[in-house]
Amino acid sequence: MPKTSSKPIDAEEIAQMADQGQDISAHFTNEFTVKRLVQRVNVDFTSPMLKELDCEAETLNVSRQAIIKTMLREALDRRYLAKQARQARQAR
Structure with a gap:
Protein backbone atom coordinates (compact mmCIF):
# COMPACT_ATOMS: atom_id res chain seq x y z
CA MET A 1 0.00 0.00 0.00
CA PRO A 2 1.34 3.47 -0.85
CA LYS A 3 2.46 5.72 1.98
CA THR A 4 0.15 8.44 3.12
CA SER A 5 0.58 11.76 1.44
CA SER A 6 2.65 14.22 3.49
CA LYS A 7 1.05 17.27 1.86
CA PRO A 8 -2.43 18.01 3.23
CA ILE A 9 -5.05 17.85 0.51
CA ASP A 10 -8.60 19.09 0.51
CA ALA A 11 -11.36 16.46 0.56
CA GLU A 12 -12.89 18.03 -2.54
CA GLU A 13 -9.60 17.57 -4.40
CA ILE A 14 -9.51 13.91 -3.39
CA ALA A 15 -13.10 13.50 -4.59
CA GLN A 16 -12.21 15.06 -7.95
CA MET A 17 -9.21 12.75 -8.29
CA ALA A 18 -11.43 9.74 -7.56
CA ASP A 19 -13.97 10.94 -10.12
CA GLN A 20 -11.16 11.04 -12.68
CA GLY A 21 -10.27 7.45 -11.85
CA GLN A 22 -7.00 8.28 -10.12
CA ASP A 23 -5.65 6.13 -7.28
CA ILE A 24 -6.42 8.00 -4.06
CA SER A 25 -5.38 5.27 -1.61
CA ALA A 26 -2.29 7.24 -0.58
CA HIS A 27 -4.56 9.76 1.11
CA PHE A 28 -6.00 7.22 3.55
CA THR A 29 -4.40 5.47 6.52
CA ASN A 30 -7.19 2.93 7.15
CA GLU A 31 -6.87 3.83 10.83
CA PHE A 32 -10.17 5.69 11.05
CA THR A 33 -13.26 3.86 12.16
CA VAL A 34 -16.76 5.26 12.14
CA LYS A 35 -18.21 5.27 15.60
CA ARG A 36 -21.95 5.54 15.71
CA LEU A 37 -23.50 7.06 18.76
CA VAL A 38 -25.12 4.34 20.82
CA GLN A 39 -28.05 5.33 22.95
CA ARG A 40 -29.39 2.94 25.54
CA VAL A 41 -33.14 2.53 25.82
CA ASN A 42 -35.43 0.52 28.02
CA VAL A 43 -38.14 -1.51 26.34
CA ASP A 44 -40.85 -3.50 28.07
CA PHE A 45 -41.81 -6.88 26.60
CA THR A 46 -44.48 -9.32 27.64
Missing part, protein backbone atom coordinates in the same frame (compact mmCIF):
# COMPACT_ATOMS: atom_id res chain seq x y z
CA SER A 47 -43.30 -12.66 28.98
CA PRO A 48 -44.54 -14.59 25.93
CA MET A 49 -42.69 -12.21 23.60
CA LEU A 50 -39.49 -12.60 25.64
CA LYS A 51 -39.83 -16.36 25.43
CA GLU A 52 -40.16 -16.12 21.64
CA LEU A 53 -37.15 -13.82 21.41
CA ASP A 54 -35.08 -16.10 23.63
CA CYS A 55 -36.07 -19.12 21.56
CA GLU A 56 -35.01 -17.37 18.34
CA ALA A 57 -31.79 -16.18 19.94
CA GLU A 58 -30.98 -19.71 21.11
CA THR A 59 -31.77 -21.14 17.68
CA LEU A 60 -29.38 -18.69 16.04
CA ASN A 61 -26.87 -18.93 18.91
CA VAL A 62 -26.87 -15.17 19.51
CA SER A 63 -27.76 -12.93 22.43
CA ARG A 64 -31.24 -11.63 23.12
CA GLN A 65 -29.99 -8.12 22.34
CA ALA A 66 -28.62 -9.28 18.98
CA ILE A 67 -31.88 -10.93 17.97
CA ILE A 68 -33.89 -7.85 18.99
CA LYS A 69 -31.64 -5.54 16.98
CA THR A 70 -31.62 -7.89 13.98
CA MET A 71 -35.37 -8.36 13.90
CA LEU A 72 -36.01 -4.65 14.41
CA ARG A 73 -33.60 -3.79 11.58
CA GLU A 74 -35.39 -6.26 9.28
CA ALA A 75 -38.78 -4.77 10.15
CA LEU A 76 -37.57 -1.22 9.56
CA ASP A 77 -36.03 -2.23 6.22
CA ARG A 78 -39.30 -3.87 5.11
CA ARG A 79 -41.26 -0.73 6.06
CA TYR A 80 -38.78 1.48 4.22
CA LEU A 81 -38.99 -0.63 1.06
CA ALA A 82 -42.79 -0.70 1.23
CA LYS A 83 -42.85 3.09 1.60
CA GLN A 84 -40.54 3.48 -1.40
CA ALA A 85 -42.78 1.19 -3.47
CA ARG A 86 -45.88 3.18 -2.49
CA GLN A 87 -44.20 6.43 -3.45
CA ALA A 88 -43.08 4.99 -6.78
CA ARG A 89 -46.64 3.84 -7.56
CA GLN A 90 -48.02 7.28 -6.65
CA ALA A 91 -45.46 9.00 -8.88
CA ARG A 92 -46.71 7.13 -11.95
